[in-house]
Each structure stands twice: as structure tokens, then as C-alpha cells.
Amino acid sequence: MTFLPKLGFSDPDICIRAEDAWKIYQSATGPVEAVAGVSFDVRRGEFVAILGPSGCGKSTLLMMCGGLEPITRGKIVVDGAPMTGPRTSIGVMFQESTLLPWKTVLDNVMFPVGILQRPRKDYIDRARALLALTGLEGFAHHKPHQLSGGMRQRAAICRALVYDPDILLMDEPFSALDAITRDEMNDALSDIWDRYTKTALFVTHSIREAVYLADRVLVMHRRPATVVADIAVPLPRPRDPSVGETAMFNEICGALRGYIEHSHRATRGMPAHG
Amino acid sequence: MVDAMNARRDHVLSVALPVLTAALILLIWQASVAIWAIRPVILPAPSDVVRQLWGGWADIVHEALYTAVESACACALSGLLGGAVAALLASSPLIREALYPNLVAFQLIPKIALAPLFVIWLGIDAPSRLTFAVFISFFPVAIGTLTGLLGTDPNAVRLCRSLTATPSQIFRQVQVPYALPFFFSGLKVAATLSVIGIIIGEFISSKRGIGSYILLAGSRAETARIFAALTVLCAIGLAQYGLIAFLEHRVRKAWRG
Numbered sequence: 001m002t003f004l005p006k007l008g009f010s011d012p013d014i015c016i017r018a019e020d021a022w023k024i025y026q027s028a029t030g031p032v033e034a035v036a037g038v039s040f041d042v043r044r045g046e047f048v049a050i051l052g053p054s055g056c057g058k059s060t061l062l063m064m065c066g067g068l069e070p071i072t073r074g075k076i077v078v079d080g081a082p083m084t085g086p087r088t089s090i091g092v093m094f095q096e097s098t099l100l101p102w103k104t105v106l107d108n109v110m111f112p113v114g115i116l117q118r119p120r121k122d123y124i125d126r127a128r129a130l131l132a133l134t135g136l137e138g139f140a141h142h143k144p145h146q147l148s149g150g151m152r153q154r155a156a157i158c159r160a161l162v163y164d165p166d167i168l169l170m171d172e173p174f175s176a177l178d179a180i181t182r183d184e185m186n187d188a189l190s191d192i193w194d195r196y197t198k199t200a201l202f203v204t205h206s207i208r209e210a211v212y213l214a215d216r217v218l219v220m221h222r223r224p225a226t227v228v229a230d231i232a233v234p235l236p237r238p239r240d241p242s243v244g245e246t247a248m249f250n251e252i253c254g255a256l257r258g259y260i261e262h263s264h265r266a267t268r269g270m271p272a273h274g
Numbered sequence: 275m276v277d278a279m280n281a282r283r284d285h286v287l288s289v290a291l292p293v294l295t296a297a298l299i300l301l302i303w304q305a306s307v308a309i310w311a312i313r314p315v316i317l318p319a320p321s322d323v324v325r326q327l328w329g330g331w332a333d334i335v336h337e338a339l340y341t342a343v344e345s346a347c348a349c350a351l352s353g354l355l356g357g358a359v360a361a362l363l364a365s366s367p368l369i370r371e372a373l374y375p376n377l378v379a380f381q382l383i384p385k386i387a388l389a390p391l392f393v394i395w396l397g398i399d400a401p402s403r404l405t406f407a408v409f410i411s412f413f414p415v416a417i418g419t420l421t422g423l424l425g426t427d428p429n430a431v432r433l434c435r436s437l438t439a440t441p442s443q444i445f446r447q448v449q450v451p452y453a454l455p456f457f458f459s460g461l462k463v464a465a466t467l468s469v470i471g472i473i474i475g476e477f478i479s480s481k482r483g484i485g486s487y488i489l490l491a492g493s494r495a496e497t498a499r500i501f502a503a504l505t506v507l508c509a510i511g512l513a514q515y516g517l518i519a520f521l522e523h524r525v526r527k528a529w530r531g
Contacts, residue, residue, distance in 0.1 A: 066436055085438075092436040098429040102451050102529040114447070115437045 015167065015199040016042040016065060020074035023060050034060045036224035037074065047193060047200045049210035050227075051256060052220030058203045059171050061220070065201060066092045066169045078167065088116060091165035093173045097152035099144035099159075106131065106140040109158045116163055123162055130158035133195065134188055150181035154188060161196060170202045174209070186212050187241060194238045207256045211249055212239065219259045229259045318498040326498040327505060338506045340483040341472055342513075344400060348407035348468035349514060353461050355408060356415025360457075363416070364423035364449065377416070385410045389474055398479035407471025411464040418460025422453025455529065458522035465514040469507070484510075 023035035034057040042048045052058045063069040065076055067086040076083045078090065091112075099108045106127060113123045131137050134154040144152055153173060160168060174185045186209055193200070193213070204210050210217045211233055219229040233252055235243055243249055300320045306312070307319040314322055327334065359377075363370045389406055396402035426449045434444045476485025484503050491499035 068432065068436055086436050088438055090436070092433070094429055094433065096429050098427065098433050100430060100448065100451070111447075112437050115434065115439045115443055 013043050014041050015044040015046070015079065016201065017077045018061075018065070018074070019077065021061070021064060021071055021076050022073035023057065023064060023069065024072040033057075033225055035064065036226045038220075038225075038227050040218055040227055040230065042199060042201060044199055045197050047202065047213060047215045049202045049204055049214035049217045050220060051204060051207060051210045051217050051260070053222055053260065054205055056220045056222040057225035058220050062169050062171050062201060062203045066090050068092070088163070089165055090167045090169060091160040091163070093156055093160045093168065093170040095172045095175055097144070097149075097156040099152055099155055101144055104141050104143060105136060105147070105155050108144065108155055109162050111159060112163045118163065126164075127158065127162050130161055130192075131155075133192060134158055148181075149177050150185060153177065153185060157189065157192060161192070161198075164196075166199060168198045168200045170200065172203050172205070175205070182206075182209070183241065189213060190239055207253050207260070208244065211235075211252050211256070212241075212244065217252075217256060219256060229256075231255060231259075315495050315497050318501055322498045323501040323505065326502040330499065330502065334484075334487065334502060334506055337482060337484050337487045337503075338510060340480075341469070341476065341485065341507070342510045344403060344475075344483070345407065345465075345469040345472040345510065346514060348404050348411060348471060349461070349465045349518075351404065351408045352412040352415055352464040352468055353457070356412040356460060356464065357419055357457060359412070359416040360419035360423055360453070361445070363420050364445075377413075381413050386474060389478055392475075393479055402479065403472055403475030406475050407468045410471045411467035414463040414467070415457065415460035418456040418463075419453050422456030423449045425456075426452040451529075454525045455522065458518060458525060461518050462515060462522070465518050466511060469511050469514070473507070 018038050018040050021035060021038045022033065025032045025034055036057075038061055040048075050058045050061065060069055064071050065078070065083065067083045067090070071083065078087070099105070100111065103111065109127045109131065110120065110123065113120055113127075128137065128140070131140055134157060136151060136154055136158070139147060139151065139155075144155070147155065156173070160170075174182045177185060190213060202210070202213060214233055217229075217231045217233060218227045219231070220226065221228045231252060235246070235248060235252075304319050304321060307317060318326075363374055363377075385406075388409075392402050392406045392409075396405055423445075430448050430452075431444055434448055439447075472483070473485040473488075476483040477489055480486045484507050488500055488503045491497075491503065
């Protein structure tokens with residue numbers, strides 16, 4: 001585990017730190033622990049994936065890191081200050097591209113600039129550069145409904161990066177796409193990553209996606225909804241799809257699969273080591 | 275190429291079919307009056323109505339202008355009031371819970387029965403008729419717009435929150451554009467209702483407008499004049515509806531590109 005409580009807040013290398021963070025919902029049948037005492041660190045410039053089965057609370061955890069979900073107990077500290085609400089230094093990408101249907105692709109990418117009331121002229125070149133990088137330069141003046149699902153999600157990446165947030169939180173951004181488009185998107189994101197290195201937290205339920213993109217993978221269990229493993233991915237960057245054929249890649253995938261299957265058996269009341 | 279031709283043919287048909295149907299009905303009407311020798315005071319033939327329109331054109335247009343201007347004003351005011359009420363109701367769940375059921379209950383009153391009250395409160399001039407017309411026509415705008423404001427894509431709202439957008443930014447930049455098509459649907463209904471409201475107002479209190487023209491013609495059993503007035507009334511309603519449909523089309527175009 002890389003959790004080093006001794007270093008405290010003063011460590012400038014730590015960007016996101018969760019300290020025994022809980023999320024408890026009150027439901028009709030009693031309290032539900034959506035996130036149960038999660039602790040982890042993310043270093044500045046690190047790409048960390050949170051991997052787990054659906055319903056394990058990983059998206060809730062991400063939203064807590066983004067200040068979009070209140071934290072019931074414990075705390076999440078970002079850049080030395082506890083999270084209490086959304087911040088402009090944190091960009092969020094959701095499962096749906098959520099492009100505004102009446103705006104062109106370029107205007108959608110520029111949307112955060114308008115909300116943050118920053119001068120448009122300072123960001124328009126960056127927006128165009130991002131569109132070019134994601135292969136959308138020819139679609140700047142199209143409307144979202146004229147794009148494919150993959151293109152819409154690429155536009156959403158551009159929108160998340162246009163105002164240059166330090167931290168990027170991604171909530172299963174490619175899970176609604178077909179397998180081939182998804183591989184393409186992973187490739188595109190990896191490319192963008194090499195160019196605009198940010199601190200990133202990426203939620204997914206795909207083992208290969210997590211390993212392909214991340215420097216570290218946190219594995220979450222369902223009950224209790226907490227982080228059970230922290231696996232480093234020491235594959236060299238830049239990565240291209242051929243990395244998926246290497247022994248190390250598959251070895252890491254195998255280890256992660258072991259943790260997830262273990263989690264599955266545990267939640268079904270079966271012996272953990274069958 | 276074939277698609278374009280098909281599209282054009284569909285377009286021509288969509289105009290030609292209703293026009294032909296209307297022409298056929300007028301023809302049957304004309305023939306029926308002639309065959310059964312129906313007296314003009316009971317049912318004038320379409321040709322009698324046309325003759326009446328032709329002869330009394332200046333007179334009828336003069337009266338129609340009052341009705342047209344007042345109903346257009348009533349429709350515009352309904353748009354403003356309906357939009358404002360929707361914005362208020364959308365602004366907080368507390369306000370919504372306090373007001374919405376009352377607003378709906380209020381709407382269940384047969385509003386025509388209240389028309390004399392407006393005469394007592396506001397007299398017999400334009401303000402009274404306008405208030406009554408707005409009173410009966412703003413509701414569909416309010417309900418439609420509220421549906422749009424509250425039906426805004428929750429993901430878009432979440433995106434705005436993640437960007438630290440203020441509630442007023444979310445309202446103006448996301449909720450209002452989402453609600454615009456709903457607003458215009460409500461406004462189309464309001465256009466019809468506001469004409470009804472003004473006519474009722476004219477029935478009750480006015481010496482002017484198509485309403486009083488119809489009442490006067492009725493009292494003299496000049497059936498052809500009534501039908502002529504109804505024809506002009508149709509034209510007023512169509513013009514208002516058409517204008518709003520055009521605006522709605524522009525908004526939808528801006529939406530869908």
C-alpha cells in the first residue's frame with residue numbers, strides 16, 4: 001500500500017488523499033454503506049484507476065473526490081484542503097458525454113470557459129488544438145446528434161481539458177461504447193495523457209482498460225465497499241495497443257482478476273479460496 | 275434524387291390534401307343549401323358568406339383589428355406570465371409544493387364563469403378583456419415551460435455543478451434552452467385560448483371587435499354576417515398560430531442544426 005500517513009498534508013507530492021472516507025445513505029431498510037472507510041493517496045501527475053464490479057461504490061467515491069457528493073464520515077483532501085464542494089481545479093468526465101444538443105461541438109468544448117467567465121479568446125486556440133488531437137477538427141461546427149458515440153465522448157474529453165484543470169476525474173467514460181470504439185478511445189486518451197499530463201482518477205469495471213491506462217490500479221470490493229488492493233502498473237509510457245500482448249500486461253490483469261473474483265465469491269458467501 | 279422527389283411529393287400532398295378536403299366540404303355545403311332550399315337565415319351558402327365578406331370588408335376588418343391586436347397582446351402577456359410562473363415554480367421545491375397544487379386547483383374553475391367578475395373589478399375596457407384572456411391562456415405556457423425546466427438532463431446539471439456554475443448560470447445556460455420547445459408548445463395553445471378570451475370579453479362588455487360584431491349580427495338574424503366574422507376569426511387564429519409555429523421552428527432549428 002502506498003498510504004503513508006506519516007507524511008501528512010505537507011507532502012506536496014500528494015494530490016488527492018482519502019482518509020477513512022465513508023458514504024452512508026439512509027434507505028427505507030436502514031443505512032446503506034455505499035463507500036466504507038476508503039483510504040488511498042494519488043500522487044501529482046499520477047493516473048490511478050479504480051476498478052470494481054458495478055454497484056461497489058466506485059462512482060460514488062469518485063463523485064466524493066470531485067465534491068459532487070457530500071462525505072458522510074472521514075475526509076478527502078485535495079491539494080491540501082478538504083473537499084466540501086466542486087472546485088475549478090478539478091474537471092469531471094461522466095459516463096454520458098452530456099453535450100448540449102443546441103450547441104456546436106466547438107461551443108460545447110468551450111462551454112466550461114463560459115461558465116467560468118474566462119475570456120473566450122484565451123481558450124479558443126486550445127479548444128481547436130484539442131479537437132485536432134482527438135480527430136474532431138472537421139466537426140467543430142457540427143451538432144452533437146451528427147456525431148457517433150465515440151466522437152461525442154472525444155468531444156467530452158476536449159471539454160474536460162479545455163480550461164486546463166489540474167485534476168481529471170473520469171466516471172466510466174467509455175463504458176457505453178462498443179468494444180472496438182472503446183479500444184480506440186483508450187488509445188486516444190493515452191495519447192492525450194502523454195501530451196497533457198494531469199493527475200487522474202479513472203473509474204472502470206474493465207480490467208484491461210484499467211491496466212492499459214493507469215500507473216496504479218485500486219481494486220474495490222462490493223461488501224464492504226472499500227479498497228482491497230493497490231497494484232502498480234510499471235509498464236513504460238508511451239503505451240500503444242501492442243502493450244496488451246506483453247507478458248507483464250497479462251500478468252497484472254491476471255492478478256487483478258484474482259482480486260475481483262475473490263470479491264465476487266466473498267459477496268456470495270462462498271469460500272474465498274475455492 | 276429519388277428521395278428528394280419523394281420528399282417534395284410528400285410536401286405537396288401535405289398541403290394539397292387538407293385544401294382539397296376543405297374545398298370538397300364547401301362544395302357539399304353549397305350543393306346541400308341549393309338542393310334542400312335551406313333558408314339563408316338558417317344556413318347561408320358559402321357563396322353568400324363570400325358575398326358578405328366582399329361587401330362588408332372594410333367594416334369587418336375594422337372590427338377584426340381590435341380583436342387581433344388584443345388577442346396578440348393577451349398571447350404575448352400569457353407567454354411572459356406563464357414563463358415567469360414556471361421559472362418561479364422551478365426555482366425551489368418548497369415554492370413548487372406550496373403553489374403548484376393550488377395553481378392546478380385554481381385551473382379547475384370553469385373560467386368563463388368568472389368573466390363578469392373581471393368586469394366588476396376592471397370595468398368594460400381593454401384592460402378587463404386582456405386580463406381575462408391572459409387569465410385563461412397562461413396556464414398551458416406555465417405547465418409546458420415548467421415541464422421543460424424540470425426535465426432538463428440531470429447529467430447536464432451535474433456537469434454545470436462540477437464546473438462550479440451558479441444556479442442562475444444553470445438556469446440561463448442549460449434549463450432555459452431545454453425548456454424553449456416546451457414553452458412554444460404551450461404558447462401555441464395559449465394563442466387559441468387568448469382569442470377565445472378576447473371574444474368572450476367582447477361578448478360581455480365591448481361595443482367593438484369581432485365579438486360584438488357577431489353579437490350584433492346575431493340579434494338581427496344576419497347569419498351570413500356571422501359566418502363572415504367567423505371566417506375572419508379563423509384567419510386571425512391561424513395567423514397567430516402560424517407566427518408561433520414559425521418561432522418554434524426557428525428554435526428547434528437552432529437546437530437540432
